[in-house]
Amino acid sequence: MVLPPLRIRSTHLLIPNMQKASGYTGQKPKRASFVKKKNGVEFFVLTLVWILLLGSLSSPQLVGKPELIVKTSRNFLVVADMSFSMAEKDWKINGEKVSRWDAVTSVLHDFIDKRSGDRIGLVLFASNAYVQVPFTPDLETVNTLLDEAAVGMAGQTTAIGKAIVRGIDLFENDSIDTKVMLLLTDGVDSGQGILPLDAAEMAKRDSIKVYTIGIGDPNSANSDLDEVTLEEIADITGANYYRAIDSEKLNAIYSTLNELEPIEYEEEAYKPRTYLYPYPLGAGLVLLMLYLLLGSVFKVVKRMLNKKSE
Numbered sequence: 130m131v132l133p134p135l136r137i138r139s140t141h142l143l144i145p146n147m148q149k150a151s152g153y154t155g156q157k158p159k160r161a162s163f164v165k166k167k168n169g170v171e172f173f174v175l176t177l178v179w180i181l182l183l184g185s186l187s188s189p190q191l192v193g194k195p196e197l198i199v200k201t202s203r204n205f206l207v208v209a210d211m212s213f214s215m216a217e218k219d220w221k222i223n224g225e226k227v228s229r230w231d232a233v234t235s236v237l238h239d240f241i242d243k244r245s246g247d248r249i250g251l252v253l254f255a256s257n258a259y260v261q262v263p264f265t266p267d268l269e270t271v272n273t274l275l276d277e278a279a280v281g282m283a284g285q286t287t288a289i290g291k292a293i294v295r296g297i298d299l300f301e302n303d304s305i306d307t308k309v310m311l312l313l314t315d316g317v318d319s320g321q322g323i324l325p326l327d328a329a330e331m332a333k334r335d336s337i338k339v340y341t342i343g344i345g346d347p348n349s350a351n352s353d354l355d356e357v358t359l360e361e362i363a364d365i366t367g368a369n370y371y372r373a374i375d376s377e378k379l380n381a382i383y384s385t386l387n388e389l390e391p392i393e394y395e396e397e398a399y400k401p402r403t404y405l406y407p408y409p410l411g412a413g414l415v416l417l418m419l420y421l422l423l424g425s426v427f428k429v430v431k432r433m434l435n436k437k438s439e
């Protein structure tokens with residue numbers, strides 16, 4: 130071995146008549162010393178344990194390939210009319226007559242599912258406007274709460290101005306720059322509360338685009354659609370107005386909106402890291418425990434053998 134032997138001093142035994150015995154034998158007393166033989170296995174095991182512990186303290190890591198975290202950069206608010214006129218069954222889906230509300234919601238579900246990069250909010254209005262869903266990236270929840278809504282829940286008449294203001298309130302605490310509102314209605318404003326054009330001016334000041342969709346045929350006897358007001362609302366806020374006379378037309382409008390307001394992503398680089406320090410730490414502790422356990426077993430076996438030999 131490279132290192133010198135280890136010398137351990139110990140007190141000598143007090144033997145009576147030590148000097149006489151020394152005189153009889155002619156040998157002089159020497160200083161007591163114990164030379165411990167080096168154990169190669171012990172040295173190897175303890176060195177390996179020490180290396181493993183040092184390796185654990187160095188905190189080894191496995192760094193994976195960079196990934197991109199996608200963050201939304203847009204809030205998209207759907208403001209839907211659910212006054213009594215939306216119960217009119219003058220639309221067809223798969224050859225069956227359905228109400229305007231059922232037709233709108235059936236197509237609206239597909240539109241919401243395609244906005245997976247946006248946070249969607251839902252405001253339902255008639256005589257008053259109510260927040261059905263605040264802004265959330267959970268599109269499944271938006272679809273569920275949309276299904277739970279029913280015509281007449283918010284009253285009978287149509288308060289477009291109130292609906293826009295309620296939407297503006299939702300955007301008020303929003304730090305995202307791009308704000309889009311989609312207003313669907315089949316009627317004319319009831320004139321209660323704030324006027325629709327005044328509400329549009331408020332939306333413009335808050336940089337909110339209000340896309341308007343008129344539901345139904347304005348030339349029909351059952352329609353009260355005010356296209357002029359809806360066009361002006363869209364024009365004031367820098368958006369567009371669309372007329373939806375059936376489900377196919379409404380679906381085409383949603384596709385156009387996806388092109389006009391594409392989902393914006395904010396990408397952030399991320400490198401996944403896997404910390405490996407538990408492995409050398411565990412290996413070192415297990416090795417040390419096995420060595421101590423086996424050492425104790427060998428000592429017990431050796432003692433038993435010595436006793437038998439005696």
